[in-house]
Amino acid sequence: MAAPAMPPPDDLRRAVDAVLPDARRDLEALVRIPSIWADPAHAEDTRRSADAVATLAREAGAADVSILAAAGGAPAVVAHWPAQSDDPARPAPTVMLYAHHDVQPTGGDDLWTTPPFEPHERDGRLHGRGAADDKAGVMTHLATLRAFGGRPPVGVTLFVEGEEESGSPTLPALLAEHRDALAADVIVIADAANPAVDVPALTTSLRGLTNVVVEVSMLERAVHSGMLGGPAGDALTALCRLLATLHDDKGEVAVAGLVAGSASNSDTAPDVEEETFRGDAGLLDDVELIGTGTITERLTRKPAIAVLGIDAPAVDGSANVLLPRARAMISVRLAPGDVTADAFAALREHLTHHVPWGAHLEVTLAASGEPFALEPTGSVYDLARAALSAAFEHTAIEVGMGGTVPFIAEFARTFPGATVLVTGVGDPASRWHGVDESLHLGMFARCVLAETMLLRSLAEHGQS
Template identity: 75%
Template sequence: MADQQISTPPAELADAVAGVLPGARADLEALVRIPSIWADPAHAEDTRRSAEAVAALARDAGAASVEILSAEEGAPAVVAHWPAPAGSPTVMLYAHHDVQPTGGDELWASTPFEPTERDGRLYGRGAADDKAGVMTHLAALRAYGGTPPVGVTLFVEGEEESGSPTLTALLAEHRDALTADVIVIADAANPAVDTPALTTSLRGLVDVVVEVSMLERPVHSGVYGGPVGDALTALCRTLATLHDDKGEVAVPGLVRGSSDAPEPDESTYRADAGLLDGVELLGTGSIPERVNRKPAVAVLGIDAPAVAEASNVLLPRARAMVSMRLAPGQDAKDARRALAEHLERNVPWGAHVTTAPGSGGAEPFTLSATGEVYDHARAAFSSAYGTAAVETGIGGSIPFIAEFARAFPGAAVLVTGVGDPASRWHGIDESLHLEMFGKGVLAETLLLRRLAGGA
């Protein structure tokens, strides 16, 4: 790609964004205080309260119409409209207002649902993922005084962290209200706080539950141990075959790709991940290749007695959940089959084995970031950040992106966001870099103007 010409943002837009940021931050903090964990039935009412808060913010930002919708008893989603001026396109601005569980409130340095600033970052569950995305959209609309230069449909989902199970039905039922020429998805991250990114690839995901059986019933380890093995040890030996000595995934037949994305500083990457001193990084190739373009396998859980409850018996059976991330270009069904067959082939000592699909699943996805819309996006983001925008991948899976591409095949899909590697999405002490948040708002404000033809 040719070097990008980085322009200076128009002063009036930069000033307008600066003027709305304090209010946007205050409203973000108010949203973070709502524990909208849709995956937990105990927080269903909180999620509804979160949707109502987003709807009220959309009305205050000048929306001509605002609705709270759901499909098939799914979570409440907010859809708001700003009519398109004559001859201008309609842009859908997507984010989600539901959040992950905290993972243990006592593990956080500050209360998860009480936003707290430390060293230029705002800490709290949802501060980055994805209530920052919600407020990025609303702040850009406020910068235009509620009359953006393009038509806008704000779509804020309420069950993304649960895998968007009713999104297909919602899109089908309200297709006319959601149709757009451009879709901007604010649910991704930048490789660094000063480097804007357009996400062009996502890994897929499959899960396999493997169960190993060796005995009809538990037996005394002193009487039978030695000649008779136990299922948990057999399962451990099976799981150990998933990687080679370098940590590369050893399942045959999987797609592997390459990446020219910039290499992060390894010490920073290790610190962001929380790796202990001396622990090696797995695999080979650049870090972007390992994170975004190659498969990865992890054992997410094992059914076995807890140490405190263990007794001197040989276990008759043991079970594990194995999760595999898939490189772009991989077919998810083929990958799940390859993983299951690998596990079945590598069970030792004649132990019996069964495999079954787990609950997780998503196809990998790739965007071709070519054309006028993407050129406008690169120019807008580069101008806002003062640094050339890059194309990058995400190691995780966002199934709804492919859903949007299928539902609206004529729309250009832009995947952006205001997270960074230190944001710890889904983790303990999730946070938002506040200066980057401001740049993200400016970038989207510039993008809307460029899409209207006012570059």
């Protein structure tokens, strides 16, 4: 079924316009809560954030609201709006609206133009940690429910997770324990990005993630670099040589066995212009791009490897000694079609083969998330494209995303009959996970309008 991209109904546009001021106020209030679940010092802040979201859900007309957590997990908010239907024989579908209320660490408060947990508007963008990722997703859902006066035309389950930025480690247990309360016909995940503030997208593929800790050992203890250096090597130099084998001279990943994917038939996104990418990434003048192929291929269809951290003495205060041990965190982004277990085995084999000078090597898996891909076919996708295209006044496209959202695959496994829609509340300038994260407020308004149109269309289609 192909749904035409008709202009947004006047009543929905008016309703959305009416709720946006309060939605922005509440978004700013959420941003002020430093809900960094990954930092134990902010565990109470994360619980406070869950309480705030639960209060907003009650005020938006939820019939019931719960704060749930698996053992050792972060607090998640689950709220229900029962389906409204004039014909019991043709009930309206149930839609899960997902977002997360936890945020990344700031990366250094002093690096921000304005304090990260004090929202500030500049040039039409709301700056603050979590303003885009993903408290904008939370407020997109709540603003949509407010636009319907707390009585959406479909059944709605709001699920706001609290540990997505930590890899959702207890999500499988939470889904297993509360499967019936979370079951839905359609799942809308507001945790991706649009290619531009005026170009809407449905994300149809995401790369996976395999993070490993590599430790190289050379000596029993630190020794004098002058008295023994030369015949005796040091662990940090050995580690640097090992890390250098991960890429070839062009910057291509040099680990055999990692999958390089091909373009999905559904991927309609044009390639990214190099100048645009350089600006979005903040590349310095004359710094070359690494790898080969189009920028889109390198971002979404090929593996990427980065060294995220090294345990080593700081330059200031370093001594003339040979280091006995050195560690690094290596992050591998996996192309759709790869499997985390296979990728870990391939990386471990590469490191074992290339470790220099007989150094002892230990490779430990630190985190993983499976890649994900889907074919956006069927009536629900048609309705979503139509709603996005109408709200943005630009044809919706399907895109792959270079990031990793492990829980999407978990949702697909737990609810195999549900249609999963991954929508965007950020854009390339949002600087997710980075300094000066921001949300384009005009795009936020269009996202809310698109979601209201989608829920109404799903209700009409579900009862037709």
